[in-house]
Amino acid sequence: MKILSNEQLVAAxxxxxxxxxxxxxxxLLRKEIRIRGLKPFRKS
Known part of the structure; x- marks a missing residue:
């Protein structure tokens, strides 16, 4: 995977x-987000 900044990862x-x-x-993107400890997931 291409190295992305946190903002690019969330946007992707x-x-x-x-x-x-x-x-x-x-x-794959969701896994990487969790590894980095980001929380872009919207509450449904």
Missing amino acids: YRDAEKQGNDQDWIQ
Whole structure:
């Protein structure tokens, strides 16, 4: 995976989730976000 800043990672995750991209890509981004300790997840 290309090295992304925290902001780029969150933006990529939200964009992928909004567009309904490949679920494997979304899971990979989500895993990296959790590793970094970020909390971009919206409460539903």
